[in-house]
Amino acid sequence: MNKFIEVNNLCLSYKNQQVIKNISFSLEQGKIYGLIGRNGAGKTSLLSLLASFNQPTAGTIKIDGEVPFENARIMQEVAFIYDRDFKDESSPVKEMFDTLKRYRPNFDEEYAKYLLDRFELPLKKPVNKLSKGKKAALNVTIGLSSRAPITIFDEAYLGMDAPTRTFFYKELLEDQARYPRTFILSTHLVSEMDYLFEEVLIIHRGELVFHDDFETLISRGAAITGDFSKVDQFVQGKKKLSEQTLGRTKSVMIYGNLTEEEKEKARSIGLDIGPVNLQDLFIYLTEEGK
Numbered sequence: 001m002n003k004f005i006e007v008n009n010l011c012l013s014y015k016n017q018q019v020i021k022n023i024s025f026s027l028e029q030g031k032i033y034g035l036i037g038r039n040g041a042g043k044t045s046l047l048s049l050l051a052s053f054n055q056p057t058a059g060t061i062k063i064d065g066e067v068p069f070e071n072a073r074i075m076q077e078v079a080f081i082y083d084r085d086f087k088d089e090s091s092p093v094k095e096m097f098d099t100l101k102r103y104r105p106n107f108d109e110e111y112a113k114y115l116l117d118r119f120e121l122p123l124k125k126p127v128n129k130l131s132k133g134k135k136a137a138l139n140v141t142i143g144l145s146s147r148a149p150i151t152i153f154d155e156a157y158l159g160m161d162a163p164t165r166t167f168f169y170k171e172l173l174e175d176q177a178r179y180p181r182t183f184i185l186s187t188h189l190v191s192e193m194d195y196l197f198e199e200v201l202i203i204h205r206g207e208l209v210f211h212d213d214f215e216t217l218i219s220r221g222a223a224i225t226g227d228f229s230k231v232d233q234f235v236q237g238k239k240k241l242s243e244q245t246l247g248r249t250k251s252v253m254i255y256g257n258l259t260e261e262e263k264e265k266a267r268s269i270g271l272d273i274g275p276v277n278l279q280d281l282f283i284y285l286t287e288e289g290k
């Protein structure tokens with residue numbers, strides 16, 4: 001495994017509140033990571049450390065073998081795109097991209113123009129006069145066209161309508177195929193974005209409670225669907241994450257691995273076994289009291 005980003009025993013405190021608690025993980029080059037966690041879990045705090053916007057209280061971060069904080073070479077490799085209001089940005093959209101060219105070595109002007117056009121961003125309009133959704137589109141354009149080896153989107157979609165978000169996800173995947181880099185996507189739109197993630201990190205109350213590939217995470221549970229009475233009987237004694245009933249058909253998400261014997265039994269009575277969805281698992285893994 002190529003450890004492009006290595007985080008060891010990372011801690012961050014604001015005054016006497018510890019918001020990042022002894023987190024360790026490593027991330028590879030060229031993969032898309034989903035970072036999820038409930039409100040106040042510490043996602044932005046963690047990302048701001050990776051982007052050198054903050055210094056750890058304890059522990060270490062290494063990017064490409066070097067400590068990133070106040071390290072000009074590494075800092076230009078990291079693009080941190082977060083929900084910004086651009087309120088002091090009175091220059092026109094076009095000017096922002098002229099500036100970007102100077103400090104993003106991989107910036108692709110043609111690609112930026114293509115995205116600005118597709119997002120229908122008016123080049124002459126002052127940035128702070130754009131609507132919220134257009135500001136988000138501008139932000140995403142900066143993130144994608146910078147082609148930084150580490151690109152972090154922290155709820156960068158806020159304000160975008162559904163068709164625009166769909167376009168953003170499609171572009172992200174297509175550009176990743178052309179120019180692979182490490183993406184970290186922090187989001188609350190778990191069910192909408194989960195297909196983008198190759199690996200998932202779940203942070204809860206400042207601790208990393210899960211980090212593995214997407215397939216491994218969703219294989220921790222199963223969706224059992226079929227005749228409601230048979231489903232009820234089969235899931236008895238199992239940890240239920242959620243359930244839905246339509247007429248006589250019921251679907252129950254359960255947590256925990258099924259043995260081969262159990263799978264065989266379910267099939268023999270006409271039940272269907274499917275994967276659990278990430279959102280239900282996430283809700284379960286971060287339930288209060290866990």
Ligand SMILES: Nc1ncnc2c1ncn2[C@@H]1O[C@H](COP(=O)(O)OP(=O)(O)OP(=O)(O)O)[C@@H](O)[C@H]1O
Nearest residue numbers: 014015017019037038039040041042043044045046
């Ligand atoms: N500048 C700051 N000063 C003091 N406390 C802060 C500061 N920034 C964040 N915190 C606190 O750190 C904790 C983690 O906040 P953070 O913004 O990292 O969470 P988050 O997971 O990104 O949340 P959300 O999903 O709500 O955006 C919260 O308790 C928050 O109040």
